Amino acid sequence: MRFKDQVVIITGATGGLGADAARSFAGEGARLLLVDRDDGAALAAELGARFHRADVTRDADVAGYVQVALDAFGRIDVFFNNAGIEGRVAPITELTEADFDAVMGVNVKGVFLGLRHVLPVMLRQRAGAIVNTGSTASHVGSPGLGPYVASKHAVLGLTRVAAVEAARAGVRVNAVCPGPTETRMIRSLEEQAAARGLNDARERYMAGIPLGRYCTPAEVTAAVMFLCSAEASGITGTHLLVDGGRTGAPSSSAIR
Numbered sequence: 411m412r413f414k415d416q417v418v419i420i421t422g423a424t425g426g427l428g429a430d431a432a433r434s435f436a437g438e439g440a441r442l443l444l445v446d447r448d449d450g451a452a453l454a455a456e457l458g459a460r461f462h463r464a465d466v467t468r469d470a471d472v473a474g475y476v477q478v479a480l481d482a483f484g485r486i487d488v489f490f491n492n493a494g495i496e497g498r499v500a501p502i503t504e505l506t507e508a509d510f511d512a513v514m515g516v517n518v519k520g521v522f523l524g525l526r527h528v529l530p531v532m533l534r535q536r537a538g539a540i541v542n543t544g545s546t547a548s549h550v551g552s553p554g555l556g557p558y559v560a561s562k563h564a565v566l567g568l569t570r571v572a573a574v575e576a577a578r579a580g581v582r583v584n585a586v587c588p589g590p591t592e593t594r595m596i597r598s599l600e601e602q603a604a605a606r607g608l609n610d611a612r613e614r615y616m617a618g619i620p621l622g623r624y625c626t627p628a629e630v631t632a633a634v635m636f637l638c639s640a641e642a643s644g645i646t647g648t649h650l651l652v653d654g655g656r657t658g659a660p661s662s663s664a665i666r
């Protein structure tokens with residue numbers, strides 16, 4: 411019960427990673443506000459949580475979910491700033507301004523707005539822990555994913571700046587950087603790659619992962635919960651990769 415009675419906000423809460431984290435935080439005693447643009451009422455009912463529908467790209471919506479948390483619970487201890495989209499898979503030369511804006515809107519502006527509205531609450535409390543969701547795409551390039559890779563690099567930049575700005579108030583800000591993980595998003599990426607002629611996309615992705623498989627949402631959640639817990643009290647402004655070794659040894663699949 412590491413999070414007993416702590417107030418936790420999760421964005422992207424009805425998605426694969428968000429819902430898994432919601433179940434685990436609930437299982438460790440947290441009081442939860444789940445936020446998503448899709449309906450999360452059923453998940454909230456299952457977990458005894460609150461749900462608030464919001465678009466993380468809209469400042470008023472973000473201010474709204476922070477106010478809902480404060481009205482319901484009076485404080486915010488943990489913020490999992492996690493909503494994200496993959497966007498359209500295509501080379502930069504084929505992508506449009508709208509493709510770019512859509513991905514940057516959710517993955518960068520959404521993360522920024524979450525920090526902008528949650529940090530003042532935590533700074534007043536002089537306590538709090540935030541985890542932003544990065545990716546292996548925060549660290550390496552990936553063909554066909556220009557806006558996504560740019561957006562996830564930016565998430566690390568925001569994480570570092572927020573961490574140093576908040577540190578003296580006792581507020582920690584870190585990122586979790588998953589590799590391919592078993593959720594809707596990786597299925598979408600596989601399907602889009604297949605539609606562009608990469609029929610064995612799943613096998614090729616896995617061949618580049620030293621562990622030889624995708625990670626599970628539970629493995630990512632474990633890292634998120636560690637970073638938000640008292641055990642990580644000395645850790646801020648950094649990231650934790652949960653990627654099966656993908657970025658540590660990108661060519662390891664060649665020799666076994």
Ligand SMILES: NC(=O)c1ccc[n+]([C@@H]2O[C@H](COP(=O)([O-])OP(=O)(O)OC[C@H]3O[C@@H](n4cnc5c(N)ncnc54)[C@H](O)[C@@H]3O)[C@@H](O)[C@H]2O)c1
Pocket residue numbers: 421422423424425426427428445446447448464465466467492493494495496516520543544545546587588589590591592593594595596
């Ligand atoms: N699955 C992977 O392989 C993987 C790898 C690295 C990073 N990530 C990151 O993990 C995070 C969670 O992704 P996931 O794998 O659970 O995918 P997912 O598609 O299952 O979940 C994403 C959630 O974000 C929500 N969302 C999207 N746009 C939103 C908006 N404007 N406002 C509010 N909610 C919005 C969606 O409705 C969805 O519930 C994302 O930031 C993603 O980039 C995923």
